[in-house]
Amino acid sequence: MPEDDAVPLTGKVKDKLIAAKEEWAREGRLLTGTHADPRAERLPPGQRLVQDWPVLDLGVQPDVNPQNWRLRIEGLVMAPVRLTLDEFRALPQAERVNDIHCVTQWSRYDNAWQGVAVSTLLDLARPKDEARFVSLTSYDGYTTNLAMEDFARPENLFAHAWSGRPLERQHGGPVRLVVPHLYFWKSPKWVTRVELLREDRPGFWEVRGYHNRGDPWMEERYG
Numbered sequence: 464m465p466e467d468d469a470v471p472l473t474g475k476v477k478d479k480l481i482a483a484k485e486e487w488a489r490e491g492r493l494l495t496g497t498h499a500d501p502r503a504e505r506l507p508p509g510q511r512l513v514q515d516w517p518v519l520d521l522g523v524q525p526d527v528n529p530q531n532w533r534l535r536i537e538g539l540v541m542a543p544v545r546l547t548l549d550e551f552r553a554l555p556q557a558e559r560v561n562d563i564h565c566v567t568q569w570s571r572y573d574n575a576w577q578g579v580a581v582s583t584l585l586d587l588a589r590p591k592d593e594a595r596f597v598s599l600t601s602y603d604g605y606t607t608n609l610a611m612e613d614f615a616r617p618e619n620l621f622a623h624a625w626s627g628r629p630l631e632r633q634h635g636g637p638v639r640l641v642v643p644h645l646y647f648w649k650s651p652k653w654v655t656r657v658e659l660l661r662e663d664r665p666g667f668w669e670v671r672g673y674h675n676r677g678d679p680w681m682e683e684r685y686g
């Protein structure tokens with residue numbers, strides 16, 4: 464794939480799965496209508512704790528050759544960043560342990576990630592003052608969006624390892640973003656591009672009935 468091309472949505476996505484999730488949004492499935500305080504409770508409203516780690520994607524798990532992998536940070540930045548996997552791994556390494564919450568109801572505690580903190584990458588790229596949103600693009604064509612203050616949180620990282628092992632392809636390896644304070648659809652697997660924007664640009668699920676922000680404590684499932 465020429466690295467400067469837009470990443471197209473791969474043809475073989477699971478149309479039925481996508482249609483079913485759009486139906487969930489129309490029906491407001493799983494909504495309990497309650498809020499919770501993350502300082503008082505560990506499980507957000509309407510969630511169910513799992514011990515395994517479900518795999519969710521659009522039906523395509525891109526086989527990214529580590530030699531060709533790139534991470535680009537561009538748009539409203541003073542210094543556009545373009546990293547190979549070796550360059551990415553040579554940056555200061557961060558470790559985070561956090562809980563993840565998928566909008567399809569499962570939550571999983573104590574996930575140990577290794578990678579590069581978002582703040583480390585933002586220090587390299589130097590966002591311009593007018594940058595208020597980010598749009599993230601992955602090798603399967605998936606996109607999602609975040610406000611700068613949600614993207615720049617100190618617990619967020621671009622992870623290349625989980626529990627001390629390289630992140631498996633099915634969970635987004637070589638590298639995925641992890642944004643634990645929002646529903647897990649805001650944590651793109653196989654991520655390749657971060658674009659800093661003045662205006663918000665809703666992503667794949669955000670234009671299909673899912674909430675623009677996705678705070679599990681406020682039960683922002685649909686919007």
Ligand SMILES: Nc1nc2c(c(=O)[nH]1)N[C@H]1C(S)=C(S)[C@@H](COP(=O)(O)O)O[C@H]1N2
Pocket residue numbers: 516517518519520521522565566601602603605633634635647648649650651652653654
């Ligand atoms: N590139 C990409 N990232 C993605 C998705 C996807 O389809 N493509 N699905 C999202 C959703 S809905 C969830 S719940 C999590 C699932 O991550 P997991 O398969 O590692 O559990 O990835 C998110 N990131």
Ligand SMILES: [Mo]
Pocket residue numbers: 519565566567647648
């Ligand atoms: Mo999800």
